[in-house]
Amino acid sequence: MRPFWKLCCAVLLLACSGAGFAVDHVRVELQLRPPHLDPTRTASATAAEAMHLNVFQGLTRIDREGQVRPALATRWVVDDHGHSLTLDLRPDVHFHDGRPFTAEVAAYSLDRLLDPEAGNPQRHLFEAIESSEVITPHRLRLQLARPDALLPFRLGLSAAVMVHPDSAATNAEDPVGTGPYRVDGWRRGELHLSAFPGYWGKPPAISKAVFTFTPNRLEMESALAEGLIDLFPDGSTLVSHLQLSQRSDYVIQDGLSEGEVILALNHDREPLGDLRVRRALSYAVDRKALLSIYPSANPPVIGSHFSPLHPAYLDLSDRYSHSPQVARALLAEAGHAEGLELTLSLPPTIYAERGSLHIANDLEAVGIRVHLERLGWREWLKRVFTERDYELTLVAHVEPFDLDIYARDDYYFNYRSPEFRALWERIQRTPDEAQRNRLLSQAQRHLAEEAVNVFLFMKPQQAIHKANLGGVWENAPIPVVPLEELYWK
Numbered sequence: 001m002r003p004f005w006k007l008c009c010a011v012l013l014l015a016c017s018g019a020g021f022a023v024d025h026v027r028v029e030l031q032l033r034p035p036h037l038d039p040t041r042t043a044s045a046t047a048a049e050a051m052h053l054n055v056f057q058g059l060t061r062i063d064r065e066g067q068v069r070p071a072l073a074t075r076w077v078v079d080d081h082g083h084s085l086t087l088d089l090r091p092d093v094h095f096h097d098g099r100p101f102t103a104e105v106a107a108y109s110l111d112r113l114l115d116p117e118a119g120n121p122q123r124h125l126f127e128a129i130e131s132s133e134v135i136t137p138h139r140l141r142l143q144l145a146r147p148d149a150l151l152p153f154r155l156g157l158s159a160a161v162m163v164h165p166d167s168a169a170t171n172a173e174d175p176v177g178t179g180p181y182r183v184d185g186w187r188r189g190e191l192h193l194s195a196f197p198g199y200w201g202k203p204p205a206i207s208k209a210v211f212t213f214t215p216n217r218l219e220m221e222s223a224l225a226e227g228l229i230d231l232f233p234d235g236s237t238l239v240s241h242l243q244l245s246q247r248s249d250y251v252i253q254d255g256l257s258e259g260e261v262i263l264a265l266n267h268d269r270e271p272l273g274d275l276r277v278r279r280a281l282s283y284a285v286d287r288k289a290l291l292s293i294y295p296s297a298n299p300p301v302i303g304s305h306f307s308p309l310h311p312a313y314l315d316l317s318d319r320y321s322h323s324p325q326v327a328r329a330l331l332a333e334a335g336h337a338e339g340l341e342l343t344l345s346l347p348p349t350i351y352a353e354r355g356s357l358h359i360a361n362d363l364e365a366v367g368i369r370v371h372l373e374r375l376g377w378r379e380w381l382k383r384v385f386t387e388r389d390y391e392l393t394l395v396a397h398v399e400p401f402d403l404d405i406y407a408r409d410d411y412y413f414n415y416r417s418p419e420f421r422a423l424w425e426r427i428q429r430t431p432d433e434a435q436r437n438r439l440l441s442q443a444q445r446h447l448a449e450e451a452v453n454v455f456l457f458m459k460p461q462q463a464i465h466k467a468n469l470g471g472v473w474e475n476a477p478i479p480v481v482p483l484e485e486l487y488w489k
Contacts, residue, residue: 023488025208029232032377033213036172039158043121045398045479048158050211053482056161056177066477068152082147089138093200095164096182103140107132109162122159149431180204180484189213205487236297236462251467255474259396259459260305268414269391278451280330282320284366293354297460304444312437314444327366339367345390347380352394388412396459398479415452
């Protein structure tokens with residue numbers, strides 16, 4: 001039974017129907033509760049969705065089209081040789097506790113980002129930064145060890161948000177940022193935000209927001225049925241679409257995320273280091289049949305770790321067309337004619353819950369016996385992502401433009417390729433976009449031919465929201481729910 005206070009809220013919201021109370025408030029539903037609220041210290045996409053652009057901001061920002069825009073930096077200039085990046089900062093910015101944002105604070109934030117002890121899981125993206133130099137109180141120069149054409153984009157990611165040295169240590173539970181919203185409370189699985197009166201930008205149209213986190217799908221669908229949820233950014237796997245599509249108070253908005261859904265392989269676990277076995281896995285999985293887990297969406301299948309939204313996308317989706325016969329032949333060639341036994345470790349997501357059954361059936365059809373191991377989110381992050389104690393896992397990589405992970409020897413795939421690493425370094429050093437896109441095509445083909453992982457499909461971004469709620473992003477180039485762009489019609 002739903003708690004009494006939730007029933008009262010349901011009656012109130014249904015009675016108001018988007019007027020009165022709803023004009024000032026919005027409730028956003030996310031599936032997974034983040035381990036904490038500091039996006040610079042967790043790989044959890046949910047922390048970024050709730051906190052990035054709302055509570056915390058970066059020097060740059062990524063807009064709904066995936067383009068780099070000014071944020072706390074108003075402009076930036078790269079020197080002729082690509083070895084420094086100079087940024088002009090906004091002079092009128094304060095943190096939620098009243099402390100000013102300055103070039104010194106920005107330098108601290110970037111130094112903290114690069115400090116291995118600070119625990120930023122995306123630290124490797126910024127390794128080109130050699131040092132931060134304060135030129136004036138509102139001008140910062142980054143000295144680069146090598147040119148990095150992607151750095152302005154990366155500075156707009158949640159890993160690079162600005163934090164103050166006096167509050168950085170407690171941001172996990174008591175966040176203090178520069179964004180349009182401040183945290184009012186983080187309790188009982190709910191995150192309460194309110195508009196920050198000292199915000200440097202335009203005041204948001206909606207003054208209060210509540211993020212709720214409901215891993216139980218039935219409870220989530222019940223909340224939608226009661227009209228309690230104003231926005232659910234990821235409703236593609238819900239079974240209630242038909243009922244919702246017939247209601248005048250909700251809209252189902254189709255889009256695409258940056259999330260590549262992959263069957264990730266631990267290359268340090270035999271026999272997954274064998275190319276023939278990896279290719280067998282790729283041939284064994286019926287990607288198109290797997291899409292049935294989405295009752296009302298039809299996301300594109302992929303053949304590499306790259307989004308079709310990017311201009312450099314190379315369609316390799318037919319490289320491993322479903323063929324159990326080829327899979328069995330490759331396994332026999334690798335010495336596994338009698339089959340294999342592998343464990344599939346799963347995070348607590350709906351796509352993993354449903355997709356794992358399809359994948360297990362496909363693999364067992366070619367002689368690979370699959371153990372399904374279901375983990376909580378914290379345990380998955382610890383066991384799989386951090387400790388790399390797994391064989392197979394099914395996960396969506398929502399970080400945008402993250403091909404760099406395949407150039408890292410220490411990433412949880414344990415894939416090590418000097419050839420790919422050299423190719424990625426060339427990509428980073430190439431300022432010309434057309435030339436860089438040609439290199440990105442080579443990178444995609446390399447990953448496909450190496451069958452590094454089993455590349456499945458792009459995770460759909462099917463937002464469900466109240467019909468009178470405007471400003472919802474159609475696509476999700478980064479994992480974020482930017483509250484300041486929302487408004488009630």
